[in-house]
Amino acid sequence: MHGVARVATLEMAARRPCRVALVHMPLFESRRPSAQLGMVQTVLTHRGVVARAHYLNLAFARRIGWALNDALCRDSDALPLATWMLAREFDADSVDPVTGFDATTVRRLRCEAQAFIAECIACVPWHEYDFVAFSVRPSQLRFARVLAGELERACPHLEVSLDPGRTLASVLAIRRAGRPHAVRSINPGPSFDDFFADVARLGVPELVDEEALVVPLGAVALGGVAALADEAARLAARYAVAGLSVDDKVLPPSSIAAFHEALAGRVYVLDYVGNAVLSREELRLLRACGCRRLVRGTIARDDRWLDQLAVLKWARGLGIAVRYRFADDCAVP
Numbered sequence: 267m268h269g270v271a272r273v274a275t276l277e278m279a280a281r282r283p284c285r286v287a288l289v290h291m292p293l294f295e296s297r298r299p300s301a302q303l304g305m306v307q308t309v310l311t312h313r314g315v316v317a318r319a320h321y322l323n324l325a326f327a328r329r330i331g332w333a334l335n336d337a338l339c340r341d342s343d344a345l346p347l348a349t350w351m352l353a354r355e356f357d358a359d360s361v362d363p364v365t366g367f368d369a370t371t372v373r374r375l376r377c378e379a380q381a382f383i384a385e386c387i388a389c390v391p392w393h394e395y396d397f398v399a400f401s402v403r404p405s406q407l408r409f410a411r412v413l414a415g416e417l418e419r420a421c422p423h424l425e426v427s428l429d430p431g432r433t434l435a436s437v438l439a440i441r442r443a444g445r446p447h448a449v450r451s452i453n454p455g456p457s458f459d460d461f462f463a464d465v466a467r468l469g470v471p472e473l474v475d476e477e478a479l480v481v482p483l484g485a486v487a488l489g490g491v492a493a494l495a496d497e498a499a500r501l502a503a504r505y506a507v508a509g510l511s512v513d514d515k516v517l518p519p520s521s522i523a524a525f526h527e528a529l530a531g532r533v534y535v536l537d538y539v540g541n542a543v544l545s546r547e548e549l550r551l552l553r554a555c556g557c558r559r560l561v562r563g564t565i566a567r568d569d570r571w572l573d574q575l576a577v578l579k580w581a582r583g584l585g586i587a588v589r590y591r592f593a594d595d596c597a598v599p
Contacts (some may be wrong), residue, residue, distance in 0.1 A: 286310055286317045286397040287390070288430055291406045291413075292326035292382065295339045298511065301482035303401050304456025306430045311457070319460035320390055324468050329385075330378050334371075383413055392421045399430040455497045456482075462505055480537060481505055483512040491521050495528035502534060511561070514540030519548050526551045537561050543573045546580045559587045 288303045303319045310317040327335035392398065398417060400410045407428070414426045458481060481501050483494065494517060498510055517525055519542050533556040541562055544552070560581055578588055 284315050284397065285395045286315055286399065287392065287395040288317060288319045289398060289400045290319065290321045290323050291400055291402050291410055292323050292379075293335070293339055293406055293409070294323040294401075294403075295336055296324055296327040296332060297336070298480045298482060299456075299458040299461035300401055301456055302430060304458050304461075304482075306399075307460070308455065308457045319457075321461055321464045322386060324461075324464050325385075325389075326378075326382055328468050329382055330375060379409070383416060386413060387416050387420055392417055392424060395421075395424060397425045397427070399427045401430055402428055455500060458501075458505060480509040480511050481507045483510045483516065491517075491524040492528045495525060495530075495532075498529070498534055499532065509535040509537060509558070511537035511539050514538065514542035518542065519544050522548045522551050522555075526555050529555055541574070544577050544580075549577070549580050549584055549586065553584045553586055557586055559589055561589050563590070 288307055290300050290303055294300070299321070300319070307317045307319050323335075398414075400414065402410045410428055414428070417424055417426055483498055483501065494512075501507065501510060517538075522544075533554075536552070536555055536557045537559045538552055538557050539561040549557075560577070581588055
């Protein structure tokens with residue numbers, strides 16, 4: 267029987283909700299939770315599904331060292347290591363010139379990655395779940411596929427996916443077929459409770475200022491700028507975080523003035539993420555909201571280079587730092 271049909275039959279017979287494990291894979295930065303998994307978890311929970319987020323990136327970072335983990339995540343030259351760590355054919359001496367890491371470090375990472383797969387199988391109660399969904403980037407596919415294969419051998423009943431969105435759609439289809447559940451037009455914001463629980467359990471060291479824990483400020487469906495301001499207040503109060511980050515797709519430049527007004531004097535330590543071209547006034551308003559840093563990604567050839575340079579000049583004049591992130595998929599979290 268197909269996995270979705272099997273779980274639907276199981277749920278209707280046993281009268282219990284589906285159980286979903288949402289997995290943040292190794293080689294994501296350890297300083298921030300996943301907005302995608304947090305939002306998927308919230309949607310599932312508010313539809314009667316038991317969902318738990320497992321931040322395996324934190325456990326792997328602790329295993330290899332926090333500084334080395336975050337260096338691997340931020341260095342575009344190191345991205346091939348994520349694949350080579352679990353490759354069948356491997357030569358550490360050939361990896362070194364490409365990544366800039368010495369062969370001894372590369373060999374250690376490979377040993378740690380292989381041991382970590384076995385640790386993951388043993389330490390997480392996978393048998394309690396019906397679905398497992400991995401949050402992955404292209405450089406992490408090898409890691410995810412190896413873990414997924416081990417899970418399918420250890421727990422044949424599991425429905426394993428590399429796409430949390432697809433898992434969400436499948437589980438909600440089961441909910442509609444089994445016990446219809448009222449769908450809310452506006453969901454609460456993403457839940458990061460499991461991230462902070464894992465932080466407390468693993469003892470993630472909080473570094474100062476720009477390296478402190480940062481919580482992503484996600485979109486609140488149909489709520490507009492006012493809902494975004496309320497979400498900032500909710501996250502800051504619930505998690506007592508050192509900073510928030512917001513993407514330029516969630517808060518486009520045209521909405522910055524309204525967001526500043528909606529904050530009504532509340533100021534947060536804020537990262538503004540993306541390559542949007544900002545005016546001097548928009549930057550001034552971001553600074554008034556508490557913006558400490560622009561986080562920029564890869565700039566395409568048609569991204570208005572002169573305007574981008576002006577943004578950097580104005581930002582620095584206002585005391586806003588600029589940091590660059592070059593992810594393998596050119597996306598900025």
